[in-house]
Amino acid sequence: MAEATMKIRARMEGADVADVKVLMQHPMETGQRKDEKGNLVPLHFITNVSATHNGKVVMEAEWSQAVARNPFLGFKVKGAKAGDKIGITWIDNKGEKSTVETTIAGS
Amino acid sequence: MNRIRRSLLGGLGAATAMGALIATGLLRAGEALAAWNKAAFDSKTTADALKSLGAVNPAASKDILIKAPDIAENGAQVPIEVTSRIPGTQSISIIADKNPLPLIGTFNFPAGGEAYVSTRMKMGQTSNVMVVVKAGDKYFSAAKEVKVTIGGCGG
Numbered sequence: 001m002a003e004a005t006m007k008i009r010a011r012m013e014g015a016d017v018a019d020v021k022v023l024m025q026h027p028m029e030t031g032q033r034k035d036e037k038g039n040l041v042p043l044h045f046i047t048n049v050s051a052t053h054n055g056k057v058v059m060e061a062e063w064s065q066a067v068a069r070n071p072f073l074g075f076k077v078k079g080a081k082a083g084d085k086i087g088i089t090w091i092d093n094k095g096e097k098s099t100v101e102t103t104i105a106g107s
Numbered sequence: 108m109n110r111i112r113r114s115l116l117g118g119l120g121a122a123t124a125m126g127a128l129i130a131t132g133l134l135r136a137g138e139a140l141a142a143w144n145k146a147a148f149d150s151k152t153t154a155d156a157l158k159s160l161g162a163v164n165p166a167a168s169k170d171i172l173i174k175a176p177d178i179a180e181n182g183a184q185v186p187i188e189v190t191s192r193i194p195g196t197q198s199i200s201i202i203a204d205k206n207p208l209p210l211i212g213t214f215n216f217p218a219g220g221e222a223y224v225s226t227r228m229k230m231g232q233t234s235n236v237m238v239v240v241k242a243g244d245k246y247f248s249a250a251k252e253v254k255v256t257i258g259g260c261g262g
Contacts, residue, residue: 017221030229032207047143058220063212064148066203066229068184074225075214 006100010077010086012107018080020051022073022088024098030065045093046071052087053077082106147210153202153237156210160200162239165246168193171238173251179230182255188225191240191247196222198241203253205234231258 005025013019024046031043045065051058059075077086082104089099147159157163174188189199199222201211206229214224222240230236230253237250 028229053218056218058216058218059224060142060215060217061212061224062143062148062215064208064210066206066208066211068227068229072186072225072227074188074223076221076223078220 005098006088006090008086008088008100008102010102010104012080012082012104013076014107016079016081018053018077018084018086018104020075020077020086022100024049024071024073024090026069026071026090026092028065028067028069028071043093046090047093049073049088049090051075051077052085052089053080054085055087077104080104144213147213148208150210151208153204153209156202157239160210160213160239160241160246162200162241162246162248165239165248168240168247168249171240171247171249173236173238173249175236175251175253177252178254178256180256182230182232182258184227185230185253185255186225186227187236189223189238191222191242193222193240193242193247195219195242196240197243199224200239200241201226201228202237202239203228203230203234204237206231230255 007023010018010020026046027044029041029044033041035041043065046063049061058077084104085101086104087101089097091097144159147156150156150159170192172190179185187201191199196216198213198215200213202209203211211228216222233254235250235252237248240247
């Protein structure tokens with residue numbers, strides 16, 4: 001369910017820093033685009049993304065509709081070790097939500 | 108028969124996973140997800156966006172590294188990577204000056220840690236991309252021009 005809308009990979013990079021890469025499936029409609037019938041496609045975009053490391057929030061993003069379609073997000077977590085949990089949750093302007101969790105892999 | 112059993116098991120698995128997420132406090136993040144600086148995102152100019160971010164006249168800084176293409180062939184997917192070497196960086200905001208709504212996003216780092224972010228943005232046309240970093244009560248900025256061959260807004 002939630003897994004289908006997000007792909008996540010977390011890997012140790014150096015002694016205590018984890019590199020996290022996330023791909024989210026989302027149309028990120030700007031409200032400017034027209035469909036094949038010439039009707040405007042309504043605004044539909046991810047507004048907030050939250051990242052946790054073992055349950056503690058390490059990154060919170062606020063987005064506009066100008067983040068590219070099927071958003072990519074990369075960030076780093078300090079004080080991490082292999083086996084720690086990384087969680088990502090996004091919510092969009094329609095209140096739809098998705099959450100995914102993964103375990104940090106060794107380098 | 109088998110299919111029904113499978114879907115039942117699948118549903119059960121999903122429910123259990125959800126319970127585990129709530130237990131680990133992952134979904135508590137949902138509360139924090141409410142913050143969204145509407146005024147800044149609705150701003151039609153960089154100056155207004157900066158004002159709404161509380162970042163009037165940020166100081167130019169060489170400790171903000173922006174990695175973005177000089178020429179982006181596709182404005183719908185422009186990669187950008189930002190690293191801030193400013194101690195105590197709390198947030199990184201990305202602004203595409205000539206977009207109809209310039210503010211692309213703000214990335215907050217409540218726990219300190221690595222002030223690095225990588226994403227992809229839409230750009231309507233060739234423009235300066237400005238990065239604003241908040242550290243303590245101070246704001247810093249850096250900019251890089253990205254030439255866009257085909258715009259990525261609307262169309």
